[in-house]
Amino acid sequence: MKTALITGVTGQDGAYLAELLLSKGYKVHGLKRRSSMFNTDRIDHLYQDPHEKNINFKLHYGDLTDSTNIIRIIQETQPDEIYNLAAMSHVKVSFDTPEYTANADGIGTLRILEAIRILGLTEKTRIYQASTSELYGLVQAVPQSETTPFYPRSPYAVAKLYAYWITVNYREAYNMFACNGILFNHESPLRGETFVTRKITRAASRIALKLQDKLYLGNMDAKRDWGHAKDYVEAMWRILQQDIPEDFVIATGVTTTVRDFVKMSFAEVGIEIEYKGEGIDEKGYVAACNNPEYQLEIGKEVVCVDPNYFRPTEVELLIGDATKSKTKLGWEPKYDLAALVKDMMQADMELFKRDTYLMEGGHRVLNYHE
Ligand code: NDP
Ligand code: GDR
DSSP: OOEEEEETTTSHHHHHHHHHHHHTTOEEEEEEOOOSSOOOGGGGGGOOOTTSSSOSEEEEEOOTTOHHHHHHHHHHHOOSEEEEOOSOOOHHHHHHSHHHHIIIIIIHHHHHHHHHHHTTOTTTOEEEEEEEGGGTOSOSSSSBOTTSOOOOOSHHHHHHHHHHHHHHHHHHHHOOOEEEEEEOOEEOTTSOTTSHHHHHHHHHHHHHTTSOSOEEESOTTOEEOOEEHHHHHHHHHHHHTSSSOOOEEEOOSOOEEHHHHHHHHHHTTTOOOEESOOSOOTTOOOEEOOBTTTTBOTTOOOEEEOGGGOOSSOOOBOOBOOHHIIIIIOOOOSOOHHHHHHHHHHHHHHHHHHHHHHHHTTOOOOOOOO
């Protein structure tokens, strides 16, 4: 039985990866942060009572900014594989918390690599580093592959650039099995609520159900190569099963604007969005809708631009070339964008229908959306 340690196990990818590794018979340890409320929603279905014997899923309190706990947990768990997924992963928020982001996302990776070295595990433990298409930043060439130059455009991306290179350096310096997965955007029903896709699918569902009036967005011209997180965690695992440690791009090869993602999401609930303008316009985009099923007022403005969501420096275009992964890992995504949107919309409609039932029953429902 192999043992894996997942940092960031409470996040989107951590949850899908834990599920995947458990299904493959791994013993899985997860690093979770202390929080003032329960923060394990995404992995509660995998919970095993720690009082029982022979459990194969166990959580440990820790934080990537604290090397002492990282060393202790790695020593206790002696993992065959570490998946370093923990990060302050929101690009816009990284402009507000740049030093913390550098510490957690950049130096955090160094702390794990050093822990492996200090504990004499360089030959035993394989390490996956969650690198990102944000490294490409300002477009140098498209589609972006393993050989495309980096030009990071946010404190998040700069921190991840350090993490990328320190992973390469430890591989070369100490012969460690340490690999970067350069993953393009991947989404799912478990995606954090403030990333653009989930923000859109939540809003489209809530607007259809009359729980919300408007969706405010930032740069709708940005183009992203969006895949499904379920497909991408499979790639992470494959990267660590190779004979030789290498870095891999994981992407679908298809790029779409935020604007089109909005259209596709609303279309899932029968709302047709018509844009009255194109391009960034501070007055906002006006969307008209014609919704037979949910009977929204025709011509009602449901999507607007709020410049507060613009970023000081933006990444305008991402489109990945995953040829190496397809050839060497035998990896192929199962979900295309249409299937991804459908999956997210179905899940959010179900979620918010529950809110409408609660309201009908006289209960108060949370109305927080960002
Ligand atoms: P999430 O934001 O959903 O999850 C991040 C996880 O990291 C959470 O479990 C979070 O804990 C944890 N975390 C944050 N800071 C710390 C810290 N200081 N110490 C310990 N744990 C911490 O991200 P995703 O699952 O979407 O992404 C996983 C990784 O992949 C991240 O590193 C991200 O940067 C990277 N990535 C993601 C892509 C994507 O499109 N999703 C694409 C490319 C790379 P908590 O739940 O308590 O907040
Ligand atoms: P990204 O994802 O920055 O690519 O990072 P995000 O979904 O936040 O933004 C994608 C694009 O949409 C534009 N956008 C908005 N974004 C947000 N969050 N909210 C809005 O209201 C909004 N309006 C327009 C953004 O400007 C951007 O161009 C994600 C994260 O998961 C990173 O951790 C990961 O490394 C990269 O994907 C690959």
